[in-house]
Amino acid sequence: MAIAEESSASLTGTGTGTGAVRAAGRRVAPPPYDGSSPFPRDESTGQQRVPTWQLAFTALIVAFPFLALALAAWLLWGSVIGPADVVLGVLLYCVTGLGVTVGFHRGLTHGSFTPNRPVKIAMAVAGSMSFQGDVIGWVAVHRRHHAFTDRPGDPHSPFRFGTSLTGELRGLAHAHVGWMFTADTTPAAHYAPDLLADRDLRAVSRAFLGLCVLSLALPFGAGWLIGGSVHAALTALLWAGLVRVALLQHVTWSVNSLCHMIGQRPFRTRRHDRATNLWPLALLSFGESWHNLHHADPTCARHGVDRGQIDITAAVIRLLERCGWVRDVRWPAPGRLDTRRRA
Structure with a gap:
């Protein structure tokens, strides 16, 4: 599904963080954004309180890196990481990371392809195990990001x-993690009504907490089976569980933050949209850091379109297409790219 630009009228809607204010009982649109000023404060959100449980859960997710480092220091005192930990960590990083990039992002958010039902469910489950939020909420936030990129x-x-x-x-701190504490x-009803209407995706969304537990239980159980001890299970939990989750989170969050501030912009995007290509993140993000092309052509199934731009997510989509498990893939068209490329 292509993401249409928001009309000027929608910028004054309620519940979308647009900065509209009330005056004499009516909503008044803020002045046009000039591209450099701070965003207007949204009075409606300023009057809300974030539920304590939500703050606590978000804090737990954000605290994973620090918890992982503390456990690493304890476990590595006199011991080393084992090959099973590395293999499990890489495997689960790929499964959950591609669940986000292939499934949450290019498939469900932007409709870059149409998956069959088993693939759709598998993608949603794998992405949910990344600890980045339930599938419907993730898609809604990302669609809103594209509707208002780098403006109120x-x-x-x-x-x-x-x-x-x-x-x-x-702003860098806000874009990386701070926005989750606001x-x-x-509203998913506005930005992801198609997912809300999908019975399978509603079920996966409701199962988010259980899938997070499963994401940590799998390496713990595998470590126990392979190593035959609680120590082996805990080591696997650390590296293939906590450290893996922390690394993938920060790679994804870096696309939100760094890939709008640092890098190259070979393609034209909408006014105020500063999305960039950041090559050092390309492998760890499975091609998501070719972010400038993505914002220039959001529904395109390949983000790394120039020579030497590795895009593992696009390669997986190509494999799924050849297996007949996805269809209607929107591959880059040279003519369409040429119209978006800077002179």
Whole structure:
């Protein structure tokens, strides 16, 4: 499904973090965004309180890297990481990471291809095991990000606080993790009605917490079976569970933050959209850091379209297409790319 640009009227809608304010009982649109000023404050979200359970759960997710480092220091005191830990970690990183990039992102958010039912469910389950949120909420937030990229309404733009040095440093932290602690909610009924209408995806969304538990139970159980001890199980839980989750989270969050501030912009995007290509993240993100082309042509199934741009996600989509498990893949068309490429 292509993501259409929001009309100027929709910028004053409720519940989307657009900065509209009330005056004399009516909603008044904020002044046009100039591309450098801090985003207008959204009075509606300012009056909301983030539920304690939501703050606690978000804090737990964000704290994974620190928990992993503490456990690593304890376990590595007199011991080393084993080959089974590495293999399990790489395997689960690929499964859950591709669940996000192939499934959550290019498939379900942007409709770059149409999967059959088993693949659709498998993608949603794998992506949910990444600890990045339930599938419907993830898709809704990302579609909203594309509707308002780097302007008021974008839930995680690094330019929320303006383009001064201080503003960009605050914005970088906000785009990376800070946005998850705000009361700025994204209504799934507005941004992901197709997913809400899908019985399979509603079931996967409800199972999110259980899938997070499974994401950690699998390496723990595999480590126990392979190593035959609790120590082996805990080591696998650390490296293939906690560290794997932490690394994948921060790679994904870096696409939100760094890939809007650092890198190249060979393709034209909408006004104020500063999405970039950041090659150092290409392998770890499975091709998602070729972010400039993605924002220039959001429904394209391949993001790394130029010579030497490795895009593992696109390769997996190609394999699924050849197996007959996905169809209607929107591969890059040279003519369409030429119209978007900077002179």
